[in-house]
Every structure is written in structure tokens, then in C-alpha cells.
Amino acid sequence: MKRVLVLTGGGDCPGLNAVIRAIVKRASQEKDWEVIGSMQGFNGVLNEPQEIKVLDDKAVRGIHFQGGTILESTNKGGPFAWPVKNKDGSWGSVDRSDELIKKLQLLGVEAVINIGGDGSQRISQALFEKGMNIIGVPKTIDNDVANTDSTFGFQTAVQIATDAVDKLVTTAASHNRVIILEAMGRDAGWIAMNAAVAGGAEVCLIPEIPYDPEKVNKHIESRFHKDRGFVNIVIAEGAHAKGESQSSVKSDEVGYAHRKLTGAAARLREELKAAGCQHDIRETVLGHLQRGGVPIAYDRVLATQFGVKAFELVKEEKYGHMVSYRHPYITSVPLKSAISKPNLVTPDTALIKTARGVGISFGD
Numbered sequence: 001m002k003r004v005l006v007l008t009g010g011g012d013c014p015g016l017n018a019v020i021r022a023i024v025k026r027a028s029q030e031k032d033w034e035v036i037g038s039m040q041g042f043n044g045v046l047n048e049p050q051e052i053k054v055l056d057d058k059a060v061r062g063i064h065f066q067g068g069t070i071l072e073s074t075n076k077g078g079p080f081a082w083p084v085k086n087k088d089g090s091w092g093s094v095d096r097s098d099e100l101i102k103k104l105q106l107l108g109v110e111a112v113i114n115i116g117g118d119g120s121q122r123i124s125q126a127l128f129e130k131g132m133n134i135i136g137v138p139k140t141i142d143n144d145v146a147n148t149d150s151t152f153g154f155q156t157a158v159q160i161a162t163d164a165v166d167k168l169v170t171t172a173a174s175h176n177r178v179i180i181l182e183a184m185g186r187d188a189g190w191i192a193m194n195a196a197v198a199g200g201a202e203v204c205l206i207p208e209i210p211y212d213p214e215k216v217n218k219h220i221e222s223r224f225h226k227d228r229g230f231v232n233i234v235i236a237e238g239a240h241a242k243g244e245s246q247s248s249v250k251s252d253e254v255g256y257a258h259r260k261l262t263g264a265a266a267r268l269r270e271e272l273k274a275a276g277c278q279h280d281i282r283e284t285v286l287g288h289l290q291r292g293g294v295p296i297a298y299d300r301v302l303a304t305q306f307g308v309k310a311f312e313l314v315k316e317e318k319y320g321h322m323v324s325y326r327h328p329y330i331t332s333v334p335l336k337s338a339i340s341k342p343n344l345v346t347p348d349t350a351l352i353k354t355a356r357g358v359g360i361s362f363g364d
Helices: 016-027 097-105 118-128 154-175 190-199 214-220 264-274 297-317 350-357
Strands: 002-008 031-038 050-055 083-084 091-094 109-116 134-138 177-182 203-205 231-236 280-284 322-328 327-335
Touching: 002 016, 016 031, 016 050, 016 109, 031 134, 097 109, 097 118, 109 118, 109 297, 118 134, 118 322, 134 297, 154 177, 154 231, 154 297, 177 190, 177 264, 190 203, 190 231, 190 350, 214 231, 214 264, 264 280, 280 327, 297 322, 297 327, 327 350
Parallel strands: 002 031, 002 109, 109 134, 134 322, 177 231, 177 280, 203 231
Antiparallel strands: 031 050, 083 091, 322 327
């Protein structure tokens, strides 16, 4: 019996369970394959005792519409940077990748399917270069993985953000307020931009286009007459003013490599006040609401397509590849090309032109 190991790494995302289910359902049609799952990314293999679970039809029954992941996830550490406590009480890291490969051999694992975003796929590529039979499945609500038209979970996050804009529009209009909605998006503004267009926001601020608070304020003033009017602003958490850096703090979580982004909306409020805005300004931070809950139908379908394709790539022994959606096809691309650069909003992006066409200001 051949074994394929499935794991989910990085931030959680609507649709992860649908991918897991699809892999298992497709593998169950083959008589010589068994699917097992590693809890919390590769941690399940490296932990002592190991946390490995058999994934059969019973284990994945009815999980396709559930949020989160039955395999849990982690965005701290990893096989190449496993957190260890030093004698002086500080934390460092060690490379356990060779140990990981040996443990997988002892488990009889023929291939690995790693479901995760850019960071996870960088680990996939590094393990592939060490000889591991591995397939990547792109997962991120930010939609910032290159060489795929879309990633599952993104459209659900956009829907959640759009619902928030819809609700904030009515309260902004009722109180003649400026309301700032902070959406996720460390380096990519896809969620913010889609929600701004779908929700009819007047201003959209994204990491790729540093904004000028004076220009944002000027656009706000154009929406008011004798203190009557309202403005809805959608800002990505990684957006920042020209000449400034992202609002962030160093994380004290062991093994967490990124700085924590915080306060983009609050900082914008202060910048607007400094620019002379006299209107009532309120902010709402969506945070992890965008990651949780039930995936919409689109993401369930895309996730299922990705899961089926991932197992078929294993069968074809097309290792070192990542599943990719290139409309209208579900195909694959080398992991190396998938992680070569992030998928960011560019000036010639069609939706940028649409947004500007309906009068949305990017503060530039």
C-alpha cells in the first residue's frame, strides 16, 4: 500500500477541508493508495509522539463546507527553522529537514501534498531540492501566490469584507461619517480592492500604492457639502503613506517570523486629522473574521478541483510542481516559478482601471 501524506500550513483559510476531502475521495478510487494527515503542518511528523491520522472516507465525510482545517495549522517555525530554547532562556532554531525525510521514509510515505501559501511552498521547494516527492497546493486569502489565477479562500474573504462594507455604508450615511474598514493584505491589496469595488467604497488604500493623506482628505471633502455627506474607505493592513513604512510590531510568539501588522486604520485616522479632516472618523478592523467560517460555493469548487489535481500529480509522479488555476484549466507549474515573485496589484491590473473608472481614489 502506497502512502501519501497531506498537511496544511500557514494561516487557516476557508476551503482547506474541501481540498483534504477531495484528495481522499480521489485517492479512494485507487486500490493501492492510503492517505494520512500530519497535524499542524510538518509538526505532526516531527513531534514526539507523532501526531498522524488516517484520512479515509469516514474521516472526511461532510467536511467540505466546514471552515478551518481538521489537520490544524501553524505559521511558526518549520522543518528548516524548528524553534529550540537555548540554555540562557532565549529561543533559536535548528534545521530538522533531514530528520523529517527519514521519519517520512519510516512511515512509508511515497509522496507529500503540502497545502499552503507562499511560505509553505518555499518549504516545499526546499524539501524537493533535498529529494522529497512533494506537490504544492496554493492556499491564501491574500491571493498573492504567483502563477495561478486565483487561490481558494480568497473569494470567501472578499465576500466577508464586502458584507462589512455594505453594512458600514448605511451607518456612515446615517451619521455623516468617514468610516475606515481595515482588511487583511500584508503586501497585496487584492481583498481591499475587490471589496472596495463590490461595496461601492469611495477610497481604497493598498500596499502597492503608497498614499498621500492630503489627497485622500481632498477626496473626502469632495463628498461633503455643509457637513452633510459620508465616505467609506477600505484600507489593507499593509498600506502606508508615501515615505512611511507599514504599521507593525515585532511578534513575541516563538517561531513566528513576520512582524505583526497593526493599526493601519487607526494611523490613517490620525493622518487625516493632521491633514485637516474635521469630520467624524471611525474605524473597523476585520482581522481574522476574514479567515474563518464557511467557504462560499466558488471556493469549495476550486478547492475540490485543486485536491483532485494534487493527487493526480502524485500519481503522475510530477513532483516539484504546484497545482495552478489557469482559466479555464486546472493545471500545474513548477514550485520554483510559483515562489519566484508574489502576485501583487500592478498599475495595469484590470480592476485598478475599473476602480478608477468609477471614481475610487487610491490616494496617489
